[in-house]
Amino acid sequence: MLGFIGSGRMATALARGCIEAKLYQAGDVVASDPYEPAREQFAEQLSGVATVEDNAAVLQQADVVFLAVKPQMMDEVLDAIAEHVMPSHLLISIAAGVTLQRLASHLPAKTRLIRVMPNTPCLIGRGACGFAVGASCNEVDSQTVKRILGSVGIVHEVEEQQLDAVTGLSGSGPAFVYSVIESLAAGGVAGGLSEKLSLELAIQTTVGAAEMLTATGKSPAELRDQVTSPGGTTFAGLESLKRDRGQAALQAAVEAATQRSVELGKS
Ligand SMILES: NC(=O)C1=CN([C@@H]2O[C@H](COP(=O)(O)OP(=O)(O)OC[C@H]3O[C@@H](n4cnc5c(N)ncnc54)[C@H](O)[C@@H]3O)[C@@H](O)[C@H]2O)C=CC1
Numbered sequence: 001m002l003g004f005i006g007s008g009r010m011a012t013a014l015a016r017g018c019i020e021a022k023l024y025q026a027g028d029v030v031a032s033d034p035y036e037p038a039r040e041q042f043a044e045q046l047s048g049v050a051t052v053e054d055n056a057a058v059l060q061q062a063d064v065v066f067l068a069v070k071p072q073m074m075d076e077v078l079d080a081i082a083e084h085v086m087p088s089h090l091l092i093s094i095a096a097g098v099t100l101q102r103l104a105s106h107l108p109a110k111t112r113l114i115r116v117m118p119n120t121p122c123l124i125g126r127g128a129c130g131f132a133v134g135a136s137c138n139e140v141d142s143q144t145v146k147r148i149l150g151s152v153g154i155v156h157e158v159e160e161q162q163l164d165a166v167t168g169l170s171g172s173g174p175a176f177v178y179s180v181i182e183s184l185a186a187g188g189v190a191g192g193l194s195e196k197l198s199l200e201l202a203i204q205t206t207v208g209a210a211e212m213l214t215a216t217g218k219s220p221a222e223l224r225d226q227v228t229s230p231g232g233t234t235f236a237g238l239e240s241l242k243r244d245r246g247q248a249a250l251q252a253a254v255e256a257a258t259q260r261s262v263e264l265g266k267s
């Protein structure tokens with residue numbers, strides 16, 4: 001069975017992705033959460049899954065268990081479940097910044113631990129995930145996590161230190177992309193389009209541009225050049241973006257999120 005400790009947004013996204021990909025049946029998924037509305041929402045969104053109040057009950061039922069609580073809650077949760085963790089368990093943390101070493105320090109020696117950074121598009125099978133395995137894991141554990149995350153998007157194994165950058169880029173990245181889409185749409189509204197039409201055009205433009213990258217294999221710079229006529233409209237827009245340091249601001253956002261992940265690891 002597949003378990004989740006913490007049945008919030010990310011647990012819901014991962015569980016739904018796994019169920020829709022037919023990797024697990026809803027009846028083989030169990031999640032715990034002390035907060036009743038969170039349990040209700042999880043069960044409402046994923047018909048057929050089980051929810052429980054007690055975290056230990058998840059460990060009694062599931063061998064593969066996601067730790068899906070906020071980083072600030074993790075130590076307390078691990079201390080409370082430690083006595084129920086068995087050699088049969090594979091624990092997979094999705095908490096931003098929380099290192100394998102910190103996780104292990106609250107658990108029995110040799111606990112099989114994996115640290116993952118997923119993102120919310122896992123909900124629709126378009127996730128981008130990175131993971132690093134702990135010292136006590138075996139090859140099958142890596143395959144297990146690849147299979148689960150692979151069912152909800154792309155997945156890459158990385159060095160643990162690189163997970164902070166994965167967090168800043170693809171973990172937090174959807175929020176940055178939504179901000180970009182909001183700004184594109186606002187530009188359309190400023191030019192006289194309705195909010196509805198602007199948002200629709202902004203979404204389709206973003207999806208289309210992203211899919212052009214995967215479909216053609218060309219670089220962002222090459223594809224940008226194809227849009228830009230000398231002295232034309234795109235050129236004028238790009239000059240404005242440059243003046244306002246738009247691209248630098250986005251890069252700085254990824255770096256700030258990465259840095260926050262590093263800090264969370266130290267706290
Ligand atoms: N939201 C996102 O885009 C992403 C979040 N993450 C990570 O996923 C983790 C969860 O984040 P979200 O799902 O966004 O938060 P959330 O707040 O939606 O979910 C956390 C859940 O943990 C529950 N909880 C609190 N105390 C608990 C306890 N003692 N035992 C069991 N459950 C408890 C809460 O009631 C809540 O339902 C975080 O560590 C975050 O860093 C990772 C990648 C992306």
Ligand SMILES: O=C(O)[C@@H]1CCC=N1
Binds near residue numbers: 096167171
């Ligand atoms: O904002 C956060 O801390 C979480 C981790 C990555 C995305 N959301």
